[in-house]
Amino acid sequence: MHRRLPWSRLLLLLGLWLPLALPLAARESAPLQFRISEGRTENAFYQHGATAAHLLLTSGDKPRVLVAFPAGNSGVGLWFEDAAATLHWDLASVSERVETLQGKPWRGIRADASVNAPRLVVRDAVLGSVRVLRDYQLLQKYPPETAATPRLHGRSLRWQRQRLDGAPGYALEVTALNGSWRQEGDRWTLQPEQTGQPLRLRIDALTGETPLTPFAATHLLNDQASNDLRSRQALQFLSYHEKFLAGSWRFDTYFGRDTLMSLRLLMPALQPQAVESGLGSVLARLSAGGEVAHEEDIGEFAVLRHRKENGGNSATPVFDYAMVDDDFMLPPVTAAWLLEDPRGRARAAQFLATGLGGERQGDALVRNLLFVAGASADFAREPVARHLIALKPGRDAGQWRDSNEGIGRGRYPYDVNAVWMPASLRAMAGLLDSGLLQPYLSASQQQTLREAGARAALWEREASRLFAVERGVATARHQVGTYAASLGVPAPAPATQSLRFHAIALDGEGRPIPILHSDEGFRLLFGQPDAAQVGADVAALLQPFPAGLMTDAGMVVANPAYADAGVWPRFSAHAYHGTVIWAWQQAVMAAGLQRQLARTDLSPATRQQLQTAQSTLWRAIHAADAVRTSELWSWTYRDGRYQVEPFGAQGAHEDESNAAQLWSTVFLALSPPPEIKTEATP
Template identity: 35%
Template sequence: MPSKSWIPWIASLLTAIAFAADNTTCSSNATTLHLTDGPYENYFYSDCHSATHVIITSPLPSTNLTLIGPRLLIAWPAGNSGIVAFFSPSNGQNGTLGIRLKNSTSGPALDPIYTAGDSSNWNASVGVSGTIVFNDSAVLTVPILGSIRTIRDFTEGPSIIYPAVQDAINFSSSTSDSATLNRTWFDNITTTTLSFTPLNGSDAITLDRNINTTLTFAPGTYRFNASFNYPQLTQLSPQAVLNNASTDLIQQSPDQTTSLSFLSYTDKLLAGTWRFLTYFGRDSMISLLLLQPILSPSATEAVLASVIERINATDGSACHEEVLGDYATWLNLQKNVSSTQPGCDYKMVDTDFFVPIVLKGYFVDTDSGRGRAGRFFNRTAGFLEENAGKTYEALALRTAEKIVNTTAAFAAEGGQKRENLIHLKDGEVVGQWRDSTYGIGGGRAPYDVNTALVPAALRAIAALSRAGLFPSHPDWNSTADAHAQIWEDESLSFFEVSVPRDAAKQLVDDYTSNLTIYSGPSHSEDITENVLFYALALDGNDGQDNVRVMNTDDCFRHFLLNTTNQTQLTGYLNQTADHVLQPWPVGLSSDVGLFVANPAYGGAAVYARNFTNADYHGTVVWSWQLAMMAAGLARQLGRCDGNATSNIPDFCEDGELYAKVLRAYNHLWTLIDANGEQLSGEVWSWTYDDGFHVEPLGSFTPTESDIRQLWSLTFLAVHRENFRQSLA
């Protein structure tokens, strides 16, 4: 992404309290934030009534106009709701229309909208107002009002339009030359409204009902009002999100702590904005694992409660993504059910295993968690209708039982077979964090799940059992540990890929010579021995036995496990350090960060085709993977400072290897520091011209990166640590 400017307009944020319906003003408590990530201008507004993210998209001279056009987008955390309005130049010449937001009379670009509820609708109408400027005449081509999910389906898929949504939009004009769009949701209660009014002598807005019911704007300035009347969430202030020892971060990192607050609420933390402005289980739990040293008990338990609330009580599956608001009502109607009840997506296989890991991380490993465990597990669920009245302990037990049962076959005597590994669910092409169509190359048994998440979850279940949880399974305090040991020691070999030196050099040269996006060196001369790495998954596309893509998912095992098979650990750390240190396409390192995938050793054309700098999980950089790799390597290096010599791993006594791992750790932090402006975003890509240059992923694909992602804020808690430089 090009250079960003972070401009926190007001340093303080609202406290996490609910205001009475007649409290019509609270602008003095507002927080605003402006983030530039061209061609996207991001404006955040939060006050005591609501929170809003507004994105103005205006093409730059370098913009790919087939992917990016003028756009006003409003995203609200409540109900995962929003509005998008796409514009095109009236003259039909793409690239000639530019739009921008002006500062309001009060200073910030956005002003609040608040109208108290009444007897006909007890929900207040909330939103924002701003001033938009068109440099040329414009046509509103496609408006979508209601759900962020509906907007995502349009922007990221094949421009999916739902007639039932679009046909419900009402257009109207008034004698004041303004125009209004509104749509009543499928619940027949909630209404989203977007209106435009000319300012400063700008021409009237023309409503043309003969051209798909659209609006035409002359060059000039217009006031827009965007609002809806859905129940709001209660936001946590930075002071409420952070524990007492970490509140100094509010002054040290105002952008990141304000962003974290924007994504934090009393009943859940949201994955990112604008595209994922709702609950995602995996994202929440990974974020908690990395942020836990700085989070308050309230924020920690908001994550844990949100996960437990959404467990499928029938089979123990943990929820990947919640579905609520207008989109939930619409999905219910597709099943001939008239209901506003929320639902959950349970297609992932990795999310289950994080549940005991995060429960153990808080309720066993922290003083505050141990003191609050009884009260927490005695709570009863209420978010999902089918879970109403079930205790958190019963729901957590259901997930633990699922994990123990599904992992038992591999742990049994003689059971260490490929077919007993954890596989994606039937009919699904995704199941873990690389959840795009080709994210794990069509593989069925994911590397991270089988080699890290399963043993870590079993270790956690054993620890929770020893702490008094799951009393109906007293044997778990030892059997879960025993099963974890087998998974730790025996799963890794199924994914091992070893490429002979000469073959590896040829593969890298061939891969590089066929790349049109890269004109740099292949660095194949750096390959001096066989190349070892671990496949992304087993059983890949085009009949591949395994997905031969070097990757960053080693970070899970380093971060979650203290393995004790010394020969295996030594080799594993050695190959990870090589990948971090070696430049792409030999390794994973580049000036813009570690690429999460390197397909150079695949050989088959399918690898280079599906793992590019335009792919969501291709040769791109993800912030949270940098954070987990840094934290994971720190955990392993930290084992060398143990007090009991019997617990110090063998690699700590190998001066050459210790120095290499430390060098990899420090090199990783050099890359992290060099890309500090990108770290709070979701994912970024690159171009190459005598070196790597950061480029937004959205420059190459309709899937744009969130400007702020929950698990990308984890560098608030993950820092470079000082380790001894040698064994001497």
């Protein structure tokens, strides 16, 4: 019996696949437009030539209109006072908008939308850097010098100002198509002409910041990439020749860690030019000492930074080197391209010889390798906790869990020391053996790197030992049962054997912080775990939550069940790095399991454990398909199962999630095991 699709669904499918059916020239010239509904927010993305913008319309009792631009990591936002009743936005259309102001093009979008509000009261409008908009969203404040005064022109209220250094700036104009603006004291209100009518609005949002150069779709992905249209669209919106953007709306600029991990996971599906542009963007931002830049202050945020620090009005970018993990990610990711990928090997010498602001990319890479070599020496000489790589003084974060509670108030992160350092040293040795670095090294530098490269096995063995945690059967049962009761979720089957895992970090005294975590996926993908133990380790890790990390909504990135009860609230399902699900961490685990299953030294029992874990993980990945490009999501437990809860959508979480996140698109290069593919086939 054949089922007929409803017209609405048929039109939706035609709308989704029509872009792929168009001739190549038409696809390349047509604007990239797509939408993602997540919780109470409708996200609309637009990219065409020099124009790129991300519109967010937030419904509920805290209505908001926000537009973020990759150009200059800039944006405009309009926040309204809390509504007495739940409001809902309907977005009709988004189109390109370009205005010439003072002889310069300001680029952005025009959106037509409606909202079922009897009255909207403006709380404030914020124009400028996305970093400033982020701060306003969290703290309800912004630098007073960035304030813009609204001006009324008929039915249109417009906020516009130059950048603080006099460069082209930002504009937001909201036109009431069937209503009017009124000023009541120091507040502007908006209401329809007739009671009961939805307000119909036209929203124009513009930036004068320098635009980026997007990759054409055919220059970004190869034919190995999956056909997941939403992930392809999200990746294209975030990919530019100058840099890859970490995520939108909150991180519309370069982040070193995000770039490196996304490149590594996407590498099989990326075109060579895209891989090398990404690696080049990291090398171009290295410090003089070889450290990888975590983030950059650009556009008006750079102006604000210079004004604060030296009273100047410069917009020269300022790079942040506060993180410690990305410094050790660069060598293994670079080696994966230059040594392991046949396409990269064929282009390796040319890539390293490419000029980079007065030096060559090979020179920059050597600076990083020498930094890694220097950082590895003390622990190799005396493998004790105080010689591990620590967070920088005065910092509460230094790796991807970059919130204050991310690694449980620890000082020595597990991943940096037990995974990234040994992986970096192995990559160093491989690059030396290849001869590719010969043109960039003196004899003494070559000797320094040779000695450091030989330390990889010691680092992996001795650092891992310091993070070891073990819980006996009775202790594990008690802790899991008590923790489950505190959450109001069922405890899984009682433990029948002791539990061993690596702590998320060591505290300042070198004591393990016993939080179960997903960073073990890094070891599976970049390390050399013991063949006799890896199966049991993974099986313990991917037990059902709250004994392990697995829920119906995905793999949580942290589980504090085995820590003191006082730690539990700090790792809640509302915390940014708590018992929440990050898409890219699931991808790392999936890629790591795939790599381990390719080994030839596994026993049948170990192989079965890894295959079972792989199937469990992929079923959970598919279960959260609706939020697959999101930065992260949370969960609620109801009707006997864990269900996806968009992070930040209900206002109870400590931040909000990006609807399009760079490293959440990496499943374009990953395939589920055959049995999961079969299950997913309709």
